[in-house]
Amino acid sequence: MSTVTSSVSETSGGAGTAEILIFEHSKRGRRGYQLPALDVPEQNLDDLLPHALRRDTIEGEVEVSEVDVIRHFTRLSKLNVSIDAGLYPLGSCTMKHNPRINEEIARTWGFALSHPMQPDHQVQGNLELLWNLEQTLKEIFGLPRVTLQPVAGAHGELTGILLIHKALAKTGNARKYILIPDSAHGTNPASAAFAGYEVKELKSNSRGTVDRSTLAEAVTEDVAALMITVPNTLGVFENEIKSFAEILHAKGAYLYCDGANLNSFVGIARPGDMGIDVIHSNLHKTFSTPHGGGGPGAGPVGVSETLVPFLPTPTVEKSEDGHYYLDFNHPDSIGRMRAFHGNFGVLVRALTYMRSMGPDGLRRIAQLAVLNANYIRARLRGAYHLPYDAPSLHEVVFSDKNQTSRDVHTLDIAKRLMDYGFHPPTIYFPLIVSGALMIEPTESEPKEELDAFCDAMLAIARESEERPELVRSAPHTTPVRRLDEARAARNPVLRWKSGG
Amino acid sequence: MTNLPDPLTSVHRYIPNASEDVKEMLAVIGIDSVDRLFDTIPADVKLDRLLNIDGPWSEIESRRWFRALAAKNKTAADHASFLGGGAYQHYQPACIDQLLLRAEFLTAYTPYQPEVSQGTLQSIFEYQTHQTMLTGLDVANASLYDGSTALCEAVLLAERLVKKKHRVVVARSLHPQYVETLRTYVQNLGIEVVEVGWTADGRIDTVALREACNDDVFAVAIQSPNFLGVIEDYDAISAATGNITKIAVIAEATSLGILAPPGQHGFDICVGEGQAWGIPTSFGGPYVGFMVVRDALKRHMPGRLVGETVDVDGKRAYVLTLATREQHIRRGKATSNICTNQALFALAANMYLSLLGKAGLREVATQCLQKTAYLRKKLGEIGSVNLPYSGPVYNEFVVRTRHNAKELLADLEHEKILGGIPIDTNDFLVCVTELHTREQLDHYAAALNAAIARERR
Numbered sequence: 024m025s026t027v028t029s030s031v032s033e034t035s036g037g038a039g040t041a042e043i044l045i046f047e048h049s050k051r052g053r054r055g056y057q058l059p060a061l062d063v064p065e066q067n068l069d070d071l072l073p074h075a076l077r078r079d080t081i082e083g084e085v086e087v088s089e090v091d092v093i094r095h096f097t098r099l100s101k102l103n104v105s106i107d108a109g110l111y112p113l114g115s116c117t118m119k120h121n122p123r124i125n126e127e128i129a130r131t132w133g134f135a136l137s138h139p140m141q142p143d144h145q146v147q148g149n150l151e152l153l154w155n156l157e158q159t160l161k162e163i164f165g166l167p168r169v170t171l172q173p174v175a176g177a178h179g180e181l182t183g184i185l186l187i188h189k190a191l192a193k194t195g196n197a198r199k200y201i202l203i204p205d206s207a208h209g210t211n212p213a214s215a216a217f218a219g220y221e222v223k224e225l226k227s228n229s230r231g232t233v234d235r236s237t238l239a240e241a242v243t244e245d246v247a248a249l250m251i252t253v254p255n256t257l258g259v260f261e262n263e264i265k266s267f268a269e270i271l272h273a274k275g276a277y278l279y280c281d282g283a284n285l286n287s288f289v290g291i292a293r294p295g296d297m298g299i300d301v302i303h304s305n306l307h308k309t310f311s312t313p314h315g316g317g318g319p320g321a322g323p324v325g326v327s328e329t330l331v332p333f334l335p336t337p338t339v340e341k342s343e344d345g346h347y348y349l350d351f352n353h354p355d356s357i358g359r360m361r362a363f364h365g366n367f368g369v370l371v372r373a374l375t376y377m378r379s380m381g382p383d384g385l386r387r388i389a390q391l392a393v394l395n396a397n398y399i400r401a402r403l404r405g406a407y408h409l410p411y412d413a414p415s416l417h418e419v420v421f422s423d424k425n426q427t428s429r430d431v432h433t434l435d436i437a438k439r440l441m442d443y444g445f446h447p448p449t450i451y452f453p454l455i456v457s458g459a460l461m462i463e464p465t466e467s468e469p470k471e472e473l474d475a476f477c478d479a480m481l482a483i484a485r486e487s488e489e490r491p492e493l494v495r496s497a498p499h500t501t502p503v504r505r506l507d508e509a510r511a512a513r514n515p516v517l518r519w520k521s522g523g
Numbered sequence: 524m525t526n527l528p529d530p531l532t533s534v535h536r537y538i539p540n541a542s543e544d545v546k547e548m549l550a551v552i553g554i555d556s557v558d559r560l561f562d563t564i565p566a567d568v569k570l571d572r573l574l575n576i577d578g579p580w581s582e583i584e585s586r587r588w589f590r591a592l593a594a595k596n597k598t599a600a601d602h603a604s605f606l607g608g609g610a611y612q613h614y615q616p617a618c619i620d621q622l623l624l625r626a627e628f629l630t631a632y633t634p635y636q637p638e639v640s641q642g643t644l645q646s647i648f649e650y651q652t653h654q655t656m657l658t659g660l661d662v663a664n665a666s667l668y669d670g671s672t673a674l675c676e677a678v679l680l681a682e683r684l685v686k687k688k689h690r691v692v693v694a695r696s697l698h699p700q701y702v703e704t705l706r707t708y709v710q711n712l713g714i715e716v717v718e719v720g721w722t723a724d725g726r727i728d729t730v731a732l733r734e735a736c737n738d739d740v741f742a743v744a745i746q747s748p749n750f751l752g753v754i755e756d757y758d759a760i761s762a763a764t765g766n767i768t769k770i771a772v773i774a775e776a777t778s779l780g781i782l783a784p785p786g787q788h789g790f791d792i793c794v795g796e797g798q799a800w801g802i803p804t805s806f807g808g809p810y811v812g813f814m815v816v817r818d819a820l821k822r823h824m825p826g827r828l829v830g831e832t833v834d835v836d837g838k839r840a841y842v843l844t845l846a847t848r849e850q851h852i853r854r855g856k857a858t859s860n861i862c863t864n865q866a867l868f869a870l871a872a873n874m875y876l877s878l879l880g881k882a883g884l885r886e887v888a889t890q891c892l893q894k895t896a897y898l899r900k901k902l903g904e905i906g907s908v909n910l911p912y913s914g915p916v917y918n919e920f921v922v923r924t925r926h927n928a929k930e931l932l933a934d935l936e937h938e939k940i941l942g943g944i945p946i947d948t949n950d951f952l953v954c955v956t957e958l959h960t961r962e963q964l965d966h967y968a969a970a971l972n973a974a975i976a977r978e979r980r
Contacts, residue, residue: 041838045649045877056616056883061890062961063897068889071896072915076754078783083656084881092878093618100627102641107626113635120537121630124582129805130620132600133593139807140608140944141597142929145936148595149806159576174668174808175863177850181708188711197711213850213860217679219711222855260563290574291561297568307863311537315867316643317633317665317827319809335707358707362609362671362700363807371589378585380535381578383528390530391538391545393560398548414563441639449635452851469539470548501638503840511832511844515821517662518652 041502042098046519049085055092083521102502103316104446110472114418114449114461115208115256117286117308122379125311125372134371139363143348149367150347153339156323156374163377163385164302164325165295171323172335172365176283179303179322180214180250182335185357186301186326187248187277188218189333193355198247198276204233206256206453211281220247227455230413231257239270248277253297254284256453256461258396258415268298277301277330285309286465287393287417290386300327309388310373321369335360391466392417395473399462402477406484410456417465423458431487431494433458438505439486439497443479527573530557535579597941599804603963604941606804607919607954608750609670609698609774613887614958615801619874628870633827633863637842638834643866644841647829650873657779657876658771658793659786660815665827666869667812667861670774670796671701674744675708676825676859677794677814681742681768682714683823683858688741689713692767694727695720696749698774725753725912725921733763746772747782752919752952753912754782761789768792775799776813777956778917780888792816800875802868811868824848825859890957891918894964898955901968907975911950919954921946922971926978934974940967 068077087095105111111118129135137146153171160169173179184201191197201215204225212222225241228234232255242249249271254260261267268278280294280302286309294302306312307320314320326334336356337349380388393416400409400419408424423433437447437460449461464473486494498504531542540548549555561569580588598604599612606612623629627642634640634647647665654663667673678691691709693702695718706716719735722728727745736743743764747755761769771785773795785793798810816824822845830844850857879887895918902908902922909923924931928945935942943951955964 042645044645044652045873046652049880053880054882055878055880056886058883058886058890058957059960061893063894063964065893066896068892071892072754072781075758076756076783076915077781081656081780081881081884084653084884085877086880086882087877089616089618089878092874093622095877096622096628096646096874097625099642099645100622100625102639102645103627103631103643104639105627106630111630111632113632116632118630118632122537124585126624126629128585128589131590131593133590133596133598135803135805136598136600136604136612137596137806138598138604138606138612138804138941139610140606141941145597145941146806148592151595152589152592162574162576174672175861177860177862178668178672181860185707185710208862209850209852209854209857210860210862212855213853213857216855216857217708217712217860262563262565265565265568288561288564290570292564292568292570296570305863313629313867314632314863315865316628316631316640316646316870317866318863319865319867320863358710359671359700359703360707361669361704361808362698363669366808367806368803368809375585375589377576378578378580378588379537379582381580382573382576383533384535384537384579385574385576386527387530387533387535387538390557390560391540394530394545394548394552394557395540397552397560401552414560416560416563437636438638441636446639447636466538466540470544498638502641503638503834503838504836506637506834506840506842507832508842508844511830511842512846515828515844516831517648517821517828517844518655519648 042095044519045087045095046085048087048091048095051086053086053088055087055089109444110464110468110476111446112448112462112464113446114463115283117463117465118314119311119465120467121311121313122376125375128375129368129371147347150339152371152374154341154347156370157339159374159377160323160325163289165293166325167328168331168334169323169325170334171370172360173303173322173324174361174366175318175320176303176305176322177210177214178360179324180210181217182324182360183279183301183303184215184218184220186330186333189357190330191247199245201247202241202249204251206231206455207252208256208281208283211250215250231255231259231411231455232261235263235266238267242270242274242276244274246276248279250279250281252281252284254287254416257411257420258418259411259413260416264297283308284417287389289389290382291389300330306369306373311376312369312372319366319369321366321373333357388466395464395466395468398473399464399477403480406481418461418463420456421460422456426487429487429491431491433460435494435497436460436483439483439494440479441498442500445476445479602939602941605943605953605955605967606941608944608952609796610804610807611775611799611954611956612804612958613777613799613801613956616878619801619871622874623867623871628867634843637840641840644829646870646873648831648841650869651829653873653876654813654815657784658815659784660793661818662821662824663813663815664824665829666864666866667814667826668865669808669810669812671704673794673812673814674701674772675705677770677792678705678742678744680792680820680823680825681770684768685741688739690715690717690739690741692717692719692735692740692743694745694749696727696751697744697746697772698750701772724914725751726755726914727760729759729763736764736767740767742768742770744770744772746774748775748778748917748919751912751921752916753914754917757783757785757788757790770794775917777887777891780884781892791820797872800872802871809865809868811865811872822848823858826861826864887957891955894959895920895955898964898967901964902971905972918956919952921950922953923950924975925949926975931974931978934977935970938970940970
């Protein structure tokens, strides 16, 4: 199994040319833009806008040509790695293939030029699309309603916890605590806090999951909800999820599911059938909308029947005569989560993807994502330490325990992977694993790519034994090498200044 | 599960591994079927059927269905549009979308690993720099979701700066959907939102503002140009609000090309919506929220920040920094829950601002101002049209007639004009940008005149 890969060069140092800042390209008199000549009679500026309300210039702004701009951004782009260039196994982020038909459809003029303040009758196409997306997500979640307003996973979390708060408040007591396992994403406790709750952390057991007894003990009359990721951040399915729901429901509390890992069970099992009351889904993960270097995303939220009256306004409805309309009449609604209708362009892409996949295709996503992750797990176990040996689904979490004796740590392994042409996995998360390397390949990867990645990981394991210094000083072939991050934080330089 | 397709034989164009690969991989794992991988999901929560959804569709079928939907919309593609109200139609130079489609930008993620993400990081650093220049403030973040949630984050930031103050004063002329969003965000946090109205010129009532700013107020938030299109007087507002944290909201970002920057007129935080920098209106998103603050507030900032540093060879480089504010480190004590933001559109904004540059930004703003003034003058000459607010405007203004605004606008729609946004029974908001021609403006005035005449009959 240990295919040998020859060592990647360690001496090249700083491949790729550094690109100067756009501001440093600026040269007086250049321009990158032309407007039609003003075709209305020009009025005296002072009559339109008193001088005190105006600025004379934008100090420091650039003067560059279109050629300068295109070259600059093309050169910048070459300093990035991306999913189109190869495996990008960032655990929890579901970096899958981004089909280009989605891009084309989102750019259709009828969608792209539609305006958020238009009356319903002018945007029937948009409303029909949103209605169809909600129907599709309802079926995927097995839940009766879905709001499409949240624009990111964390925004969906905030929405979901606000819904729970409002529903409980309606019964007279919003309660005090949200329970969150110690393996959770950082957004979970942050969202709970911004929704007005205190967080109580639940300890994971030796499988990395939550024990029924731990939960039962923690669920008091003060607990509003359990916020749990299924499968959890180790990729392990919480197989007692249904009884978690029963424990919570018996005490009048809710079960919130962070749907970041939906890619592992879409079409195989449905949150609604597990007793889950609220789930958000990151459409930029499971449903293929491009991550764009950190967004935009979308985080629709599905809810069980008792939470429906509290959904954000407006909702999209279909009348009996086939007309679509926005319904603002929800007196118990938590309110609006954002101006307008969410990240519509992202929603268009996601529905395009769902239609491209169809029922069998969505199921196959989960099957192949889980197969790919387990293949990596099988090939790398032994060389890398597996801190939790429970069967995992779409991602696998190793640690650096086998390498630390050679003073090689997770960060070093991650950086060395870059020399082999791969983006590193998510590192040092989940927090319950010391030196975690969290690998999520997704269904997009062909076996050859998985093998190349595994070969690289095995080569690094060998290098850690034989030439640890090589690994510790990686990367060697990237546009820049390891950065002085402490300096960036100690004396923050957060903008360019002329002459600085 | 005999009724379900066999993962060994089914195939999809987005999923490379086919039958042979699956068999080889199962052999390495040491199991005999893909289903075994899902043994940890209890049988009683497993779905014993396929999802009841449409598809799988080829690109040809998708294109057909979605284009038919798009064709049901009436938009600026086939109408002259005068819609603004927080989403503005400006020209996006052709090279921007081409560059945005470069896979290295489009299909990368958050630059957690700086050595292989310098493109994204440097672009964010440049974007941050543009924001500081435009607003006259010191530190900008990497982006927030949109203008409305940026307002929420600004209010929460201001609340963290002081102890035991519970009230935020907002202008009633702030975008109503922004204020609705704010009320949603603060509903469980013990924060009260107090609104202050406007006077005859359409600007905030500074007398009422001064009175509203009692000891319990931790921040004041106003929008300029405001929802009525009127440009506020920052100095007058600063004078009326003492040392309370002042938040300026910019919903029309191109206005910064000609309007005085809030940072030079006593404001501490500027937040807004960057959509106007050439991003398509796209039914409300995705856009890009921005936040810029005084240097002293930088460690309270929500969201990501990119800073400059050097690598081990001394080469200049960029990296995410001051991360101890953020959810992945501070968890429940973070300055915000935001993780994924609007990076691709921050990049689009950087490209737009760079391409237009010093002269272009000024010129777009000037043309908006001049063309709006032209239409405003023309409409003012129609006998039964009243322009209720006398304050200076940028590219939007309120039109009042004796007739029902929705009915008038429906009439204009027959002329292939999306004539405005109704904001009251008789009032509607009209927006003009550099994209409008004089001919369109003349046509609009004539069509409105005719529509009013028809209403009178």
